[in-house]
Amino acid sequence: MFLFIFLFVYLPQIYLSVCPVKFQFSGSACLQGTNASALEKEIGHEQFPVNEHYFGLVNFGNTCYCNSVLQALYFCRPFRDKVLAYKVQPRRKESLLTCLADLFNSIATQKKKVGVIPPKKFISRLRKENELFDNYMQQDAHEFLNYLLNTIADLLQEEKNHERQQNGKLLQNGGGGGDGGEGGGGGGGKEIQQTWVHEIFQGTLTNETRCLNCEAVSSKDEDFLDLSVDVEQNTSITHCLRGFSNTETLCSECKYYCEQCRSKQEAQKRMRVKKLPMILALHLKRFKYMDQLHRYTKLSYRVVFPLELRLFNTSGDATNPERMYDLVAVVVHCGSGPNRGHYITIVKSHGFWLLFDDDIVEKIDAQAIEEFYGLTSDISKNSESGYILFYQSRD
Ligand SMILES: *[C@@H]1O[C@H](CO)[C@@H](O)[C@H](O)[C@H]1NC(C)=O
Numbered sequence: 159m160f161l162f163i164f165l166f167v168y169l170p171q172i173y174l175s176v177c178p179v180k181f182q183f184s185g186s187a188c189l190q191g192t193n194a195s196a197l198e199k200e201i202g203h204e205q206f207p208v209n210e211h212y213f214g215l216v217n218f219g220n221t222c223y224c225n226s227v228l229q230a231l232y233f234c235r236p237f238r239d240k241v242l243a244y245k246v247q248p249r250r251k252e253s254l255l256t257c258l259a260d261l262f263n264s265i266a267t268q269k270k271k272v273g274v275i276p277p278k279k280f281i282s283r284l285r286k287e288n289e290l291f292d293n294y295m296q297q298d299a300h301e302f303l304n305y306l307l308n309t310i311a312d313l314l315q316e317e318k319n320h321e322r323q324q325n326g327k328l329l330q331n332g333g334g335g336g337d338g339g340e341g342g343g344g345g346g347g348k349e350i351q352q353t354w355v356h357e358i359f360q361g362t363l364t365n366e367t368r369c370l371n372c373e374a375v376s377s378k379d380e381d382f383l384d385l386s387v388d389v390e391q392n393t394s395i396t397h398c399l400r401g402f403s404n405t406e407t408l409c410s411e412c413k414y415y416c417e418q419c420r421s422k423q424e425a426q427k428r429m430r431v432k433k434l435p436m437i438l439a440l441h442l443k444r445f446k447y448m449d450q451l452h453r454y455t456k457l458s459y460r461v462v463f464p465l466e467l468r469l470f471n472t473s474g475d476a477t478n479p480e481r482m483y484d485l486v487a488v489v490v491h492c493g494s495g496p497n498r499g500h501y502i503t504i505v506k507s508h509g510f511w512l513l514f515d516d517d518i519v520e521k522i523d524a525q526a527i528e529e530f531y532g533l534t535s536d537i538s539k540n541s542e543s544g545y546i547l548f549y550q551s552r553d
């Protein structure tokens with residue numbers, strides 16, 4: 159109860175221009191505020207994409223962290239298609255994925271083109287499954303995205319393993335089986351199965367370390383479902399990505415144990431993308447722990463994100479370094495800290511840019527996206543700034 163009071167008191171400071179009053183405890187109250195036909199009119203009957211639906215999601219008490227991510231994922235088409243395909247498969251026992259599939263399906267099969275849906279079953283399943291989300295507090299959208307993708311991947315892996323057992327085709331993984339990155343390890347344990355979550359979001363990084371004494375280079379591949387990059391003031395995503403793959407020297411306390419020299423040595427380390435994912439999810443590390451304050455604070459820095467992106471500084475043996483990406487969705491954080499404030503999402507759909515703010519959906523101009531880059535002044539931390547970017551590859 160205390161938390162609610164706190165949030166309500168805090169509200170007036172959080173909400174500036176874009177974020178209208180939210181955090182309503184009862185979802186149904188939000189329904190009245192929207193004027194669905196306005197959006198339909200604005201887009202125009204002729205222009206309205208066939209078979210597309212723009213539905214807001216009811217907020218069930220600080221669930222905008224969840225709503226914003228769900229909307230972004232809904233407009234990641236390869237992901238939406240897989241979730242909808244999962245829906246039509248034979249019924250399974252309820253899981254976070256079946257609830258997501260039901261939700262996506264209910265949006266996709268609405269008679270109306272625009273409106274509001276309460277993601278009630280999904281939220282209650284989420285609260286049941288993970289105590290981190292079992293409350294009415296604001297959560298980190300990136301943490302939720304991570305949890306959701308990993309949970310879905312685990313479920314799909316389990317199903318695949320189960321199917322294999324059913325088919326009596328349990329492969330012996332004597333050592334030749336590993337086509338993933340993991341060389342020799344494991345032995346016996348569960349085989350890592352590629353699922354459609356991996357097909358869509360997984361990329362590979364290579365972590366190269368060069369010993370400055372003997373010049374031996376050791377490299378290790380690591381898979382990722384999203385990339386977290388540091389942010390700096392007045393920069394761009396390309397800058398953040400460059401910083402990510404910059405060469406770092408490991409010296410003094412951070413020396414590296416070189417297998418060749420059999421001792422700790424100074425080394426140079428760099429991380430580069432080796433396999434580019436189909437959908438690149440970029441998380442901007444805007445929440446930074448401040449030791450003096452004993453809490454996280456928000457870096458509202460202005461970081462320009464382009465509508466089209468090409469990754470530079472991929473590794474020399476990258477499989478698909480030329481991939482061009484288009485921005486398809488942005489989860490935006492509004493406010494001053496991770497556990498307060500609000501999340502909204504902007505998405506690109508059939509050439510339109512739309513803003514999803516829980517139950518409200520609006521059409522916006524492409525130029526309006528600039529408003530979500532962040533702030534050039536460090537004084538105010540209260541910004542509406544891009545937090546998770548979803549880039550989809552053209553091929
Ligand atoms: C909805 O929007 C339309 C067009 O903008 C307007 O004519 C109508 O009065 C609005 N209805 C409500 C209930 O606000």
Ligand SMILES: *[C@@H]1O[C@H](CO)[C@@H](O)[C@H](O)[C@H]1NC(C)=O
Pocket residue numbers: 365366367378380414427
């Ligand atoms: C990369 O490899 C170095 C040396 O092996 C290691 O110290 C470092 O933690 C690795 N970095 C990441 C991000 O895994």
Ligand SMILES: *[C@@H]1O[C@H](CO)[C@@H](O)[C@H](O)[C@H]1NC(C)=O
Pocket residue numbers: 391392534535
């Ligand atoms: C960022 O840019 C703004 C406007 O161009 C400028 O006033 C500000 O000093 C810059 N900040 C930094 C840290 O470079």
Ligand SMILES: CC(=O)N[C@H]1CO[C@H](CO)[C@@H](O)[C@@H]1O
Pocket residue numbers: 400403404405470471
């Ligand atoms: C094309 C490109 O951005 N190349 C950059 C790769 O990274 C080095 C430093 O790490 C830059 O100097 C290059 O410009």
Ligand SMILES: [Zn+2]
Pocket residue numbers: 369370371372373374416417418419420423
């Ligand atoms: Zn060495």
